[in-house]
Amino acid sequence: MSEQSHNAAASHDDHDHDIASHIKTYLIIFGALLLGTVITVLMYYVDFSSMAVTVGVALFIASIKAFLVAAYFMHLMSEKKLVYSLLVISAIFFTGLMGLTLWGTHDTPKNTLMKTVYVP
Amino acid sequence: MQATDTHAHAHGHKGHSHDHHEPGFFSKYIFSTDHKVIGVQYGVASLIFLFFGFLLVLAMRFQLANPGKPIPVVGALLEKLLGSDMAPGGNLSGDLYNSFGAMHGTIMVFLAIVPILFGAFGNYVTPLQIGAPDMAFPRLNMASFHVYFIGGVVMFASFFTPGGTARSGWTSYSPLASVTDLANHFDGQTYWLIGMVFLITSSLLGSVNFIATIIQLRCRGMSWMRMPFFVWAQFVTAFLLLLAFPPLEAAGLMQLMDNLFGSSFFLPQGLVVNGTALAVSGGGSPLLWQHLFWFLGHPEVYVLILPAIGIVSEVIANNTRKPLWGYKSMVYSAMSVGFLSFIVWAHHMYLTGMGTKVATFFQTTTMMISIPSVIILTALFISLWGGSIRFNAASLFALSFLPMFGIGGLTGLPLGFNASDIYLHDSYYVIGHFHYVVAPGTMFAVFAGIYYWFPKITGRMMNETLGKLHWAGSLFFMNCVFAPMFIQGFKGMSRRMYDGGTTYFEGVDPTALSLNKMITMCAVGLGVAQLPFIINFFSSIFVGKKVSSDNPWDATTLEWATPTPPPHGNFASEPVAYRGPYEYSVPGAKSDFTPQSEKP
Amino acid sequence: MEIPYTYKARPDTGLYNAKVGIWLFLASEIMLFGALFSAYILLRVSAPDGFWPDVALAWPRGLLNIPIGTFNTAVLITSSVTVVLAWAALKMNNFARFRWLMVVTVLCAFAFLGIKSFEYNDKFSHYVVRLKDGKAVTGHLEVNGKHPGFWNFADQWNLGRLEAEKVEHIEIAVDPARDIHGHVKHVEGASHDHAKQKIATSDIAFLGSYTPATHPFFAVYFLITALHGLHVLGGALVLAYFAFPGAKMWKTNPEQFTNRIEVGGLFWHFVDLVWIFLFPVVYLL
Structure with a gap:
């Protein structure tokens, strides 16, 4: 052809x-x-x-x-460097998002009146 | 040879037929894939939204200064359009004030500033500056604008829904956002969320396109460190949009589920509204919304400022006739800002009952991010040193950007420390702080950019006298509007009071209240100061002085090496970058500027 | 005007434009699904005890149909391998094999969606009832002798509707008993699994189907799987386009066409990858 x-x-x-x-x-x-x-x-x-x-x-x-x-x-075994760096960046930010969010929600001031009570 | 023919033929069918004959109105202005047309579309749409957002805040400001008085001129119209429970007798009701506040924020951030910086300037200038014929994905670019436009229409339509538009602030905190309008199932907040999903999709398409373009389509010789700083700023901004927006999209979908299907992503147990327990399962986390929102929200701040710094850098380098001082450190600083902006977000949440360890972490990262920002600002200040500065309208706006952004940035430091933030949080101090960054800051950069690139886009110059008038009025009134807010904030005035604090401050501190009147008058003055610009903008399109050359500012970057206005495909011949972006006043050169495309 | 590197790789990056584009898009998708998974974990670890009434769990476990989920996982993995084989077939210049592999891929995608909608429907008619004495039962609901919610999302019952329509009692085909881990308990001689139980409306404290409003678990489950399902649908439509109308390009520009299949395949593998995490997280844990 x-x-x-x-x-x-x-x-x-x-x-x-x-x-x-x-x-x-x-x-x-x-x-x-x-x-x-x-x-x-x-x-x-x-x-x-x-x-x-x-x-x-x-x-x-x-x-x-x-x-x-x-x-x-x-x-990904044989990909270009650019793709790796891109994925590393988003992996870092994803870890930051999940880790800091969980840490931020669970590190609360101690000995306060806050507690979770289930009311049916 | 036959292959090349078939190939060209195939392309002819893919919408490139307008290379051959004059296109119709729709394919030229509405369904164009040319990055320059799309840039202008973004520019026009976002300027209209900017004006609309400004009108909303004028109504709010009037109410703050004159609580209980009907809005002049448009009061009766508001009552007619939005109903007498929203605007009784032309007054702003509390609900309507909250609506206007929420929509002012949303429109200014997502529909005006980001589109004008990223969509308009980014689209028009970036491919030109890197010597590309167009964006990497032209049809994606067109789709990006269309999706943005739909998002804008949805936002605008929400004003006319039963129960009114969203009124839980531009941050839409849950559970407030889910319970403000229980009477209407499909309420203004739902419109807001759907509009946001469109806007987020639009900026995702845009940012993919920008990054791919900058990585792939740089012309011969355009190495990374030869890119103008504006392109670097757009590059970092695109990454922020690409990676920070999806969590908000996820959060938006969750809140949409809460509103439409009664789920409890953000609704805790035992929620009581107006004395009755809410019929939801509970078990959700209000903090989850705040985390996901601010994960976008903070990078978004840098989306609002980085391209503005990019514009200012171009204008300053050109008008001081000097290279930018510390170009490389500016580039690395921009990258550091971009990276750090992802791990500072919870400094917006010190008052949510956050523990000391987390608060300290975010306080530390917040202080760290101020370092690269200050490096950039310092480099721009030092760039002025010893330059023979041309004081035209573009350069005046760019020069006054520097102190204005400086005030905005430095007043942010007390908000980044959690000890001082606990006092200042949610006060007018916060409003003063971020408006200094975005209004006199980013908006001045936008004006500088308009005055600077107008001749390239239209082939005509804007009027300098009107431009200087515009600059003087804007600078004066901007400061008169936002500086008193710091004082009000220190006096403890909450930013949420729809009567301007009358109920709280009367008899306590009359100065805080009298400042309201002054601010409102100056806000009107600020509006009047824009008249020279509007007149200038429209008249210059038709009767402005024609440019004498393709490079009226004697600039070095590649966008000035194109014909004026640039045709489809941009460059007359393949551009090559032989040198760095800011070769001004090179000793021994024949003129005080050496364009990037000039052969050595 | 010609945009460079639309299908030839740019020398310094080694990539053509679309490949840069799709990886950027996938990076943003990582953040999208990452945020949803983060939300799942956060809601789960902060759920208070006794929130799922059946066996006093904080978070329901084992409510989804594991055999069907396993089968669906296999279907999606199959479609993933066929799409990469289709790309390899194009690389070997075997268009016929490419086409039937793509057909298999698209059929797998629609099989996946069909099975998923069957599962969804089952959840819409599955109810949890909490009685006023503190006990709770789960099972398929019958009101006035009819199964509600059969392919009808709007036909949902709750206590308010029972009272408003003056329904005096409901019947429920009770699920087999579960232990604290959500595993089905095998009690000796327990022959009345799925036995119908009659419950008077006056005894009910709460009635809700397995839908987002009943528990955050279902909210997360439906949101993530629906978003994933939309990705499957979108991907399937694009792959179907490549297999038939879009395949004309094979004649004019085989290299670009092969690249398109590669890029489409990358998206498809990502969708598979999300499911690989989604399946254990929502079905098994």
């Missing part, structure tokens, strides 16, 4: 093998994500004595899954 798409096709041929190995990676990640989902659900039925452990385990598995999606499906 046109010169341009011919060029594109030619360059594709060089990468064909590369892409084929990518596809294999994608399928492995797919399996890992499904496995992760099953493990998360199973953990729900395990009775950890503390809620903190329950939350920690669930979020740990979710973070691994999220890492797999971001690193491989979103190609």
Whole structure:
């Protein structure tokens, strides 16, 4: 057809093998994500004595899954520096938002009359 | 070769057909993807909103000085339009005063100042200064303006809803915002929230576009440290809008749920309104709203001031005929301000029952953020040293920006310390402080920018005499309006009293009350002082002196290397930046300015 | 006039414009969903004890349908892998494979939304009743022999409406009992799970469906999942456009078309990523 798409096709041929190995990676990640989902659900039925452990385990598995999606499906394993710096900035501000908000709501003056009472 | 043809053909179908023939009215002025047309659209719309916001506060000021007297001229009209329970006998009722206050804040911040700085100046000037043919995503840019316009229409329409528009302040604190109008399910506050969602979406589209443009479309030779400071200011501002607005969007959606579906995101248990317990589940947190609101609210302050500093820097460098002193430290300071502005927000919340550790943290970061701001201001002051300054209207406004912003910034320090804030919080001192930043501060920069770039946009100069008249009147009346507010604040006058404090101050301290009368007269004077500008602005479009060259101010930055006014696509030939942005009075150069595009 | 780097990468950044744009947009999305998750955590840790009446929990647990949620997670993960495979297919110049993978992606998206709306509907007809003696039951409501709220958000009952319409008693198909963790209790010989229980209106202190007004948990659940659902819908429409009408570009400018799929895919993976956190947080914890 046109010169341009011919060029594109030619360059594709060089990468064909590369892409084929990518596809294999994608399928492995797919399996890992499904496995992760099953493990998360199973953990729900395990009775950890503390809620903190329950939350920690669930979020740990979710973070691994999220890492797999971001690193491989979103190609963050081999992305440009600009994208990394952008994500670092928003990660810092997100941490600030969540951390300072929680801290700000829970560091209240002690020994005052404030307390929460549930009135049905 | 065939490929290039197909390619060009494909582009022809994508709305670039106006390269070939004269476009119609709609595609030229309403659905244009040209960043310059969009900039002008933003400029016109936001100037109209600015005027409207000013009228709202004039009515409020009249009420404060003359409680119980009908508003002159428009009182009867208000009663007719908004109903006699809102404006009985042409008076401002308490509810209407609160409505006007809330909408004055909202309109000025979200519909006037941010759009004029970021939407108008940012859109028009940024691509020109970096040598780009347009924004990176022109259609997104158009969508951004349209969404902004819809948001403005929704806000404006809310005045005519049953029960009136939002009246819980521009901060819309919950639970107040959710319980002010229980009689109307779909009340003014709901309109406000929907309008805000549109405005937030608009600025998200805009900020994505700005950052992508500045990163990707800088012309050959335009390295980061060759960008004019104005572009840096827009760049940092875009990041603030991009990352600080989404939490407010989340908070807005939550409050919308509270208002429409009866949820309790921000409503605590056992809430009693007018003696009856509210039928909600409770369990929400009023502080959550404040945290999410001020997470935007504080960066927003820097959104209001950084582009203004950018404009002032351009005008000062050009009119002192000197390079900016400490350009690099200004750039790093702007970045530090942007970064720190995300972790200072709770200094607006010292009075919410916050613990000492958190209060100390936010007090410390607040003091830290004043350092880069002072560095920027100092660098601009030192830039004046030894310059042969041209005193035209643009430069006068830019020069008076410096002390005005200085007063605004320094009066903020007592509010950043929690010990002194506990006394000054919610008093007129606060109003004086932030208006000094935004009204004589940012607005003077806006005027400086209008006088400075008007010849590039229209091809005609504005009248200097009228401009100087405008400057003198504005400077005088601005100070007469806002300086007495500090005194009122020290005397303890609350900013929430709709009768101007008569019920509280009468017999206690008559000076605080008499200042109200003076402030109101000066506010009217400030309005009158804008008449020369309005006359100048419209008459200069048609009969102003035609510019003799594309670069009437003998400036160095790339926007002056375009034809006047710049055509679609901006540059006649591909621009190249060979040098830094402010090469004025270079020893040995043939003139006192060396444009960035001049070959070495 | 031609805007540079619309599909060719700019040499110094190594990125084309749209990729910078989508990552900026995703950064702002991180802040949007981040704020909502922060709100969730804040509301949850500050909820007072006994706020969820069934088993005196502060925060209800295990109220959502876990098998359905798990299935939906799998559906979304599948769509995520198909969209990246579709992009790889374009890279390998295999347009036919690209198209059927995109069709699978879009079908998965609508399957996800369909299942989600089924779940929503179930919550609208699921009620919690607190009695005047302090006891509480949850289950599906029957008023005058009819199940309210079947695909009808407006048909909601509360105590005020029961009294106004002079309904003397309601019937409720009681949920199986739960322990303090929200797990279903397996009591020996308890055969009357889902048994109908008749409750007189005069005994009721509070009646509310599993909707935002009843508890902040539902408010957060509905808000985040609805916003996520809107993202799914928007993404699905865009991907469907790329698969059919927008695919014309493959003939004129294959490189830009492949980039479009990559950018659309990045958004789609982000939507999947949000769900990866959302699923354990609202269904399991």
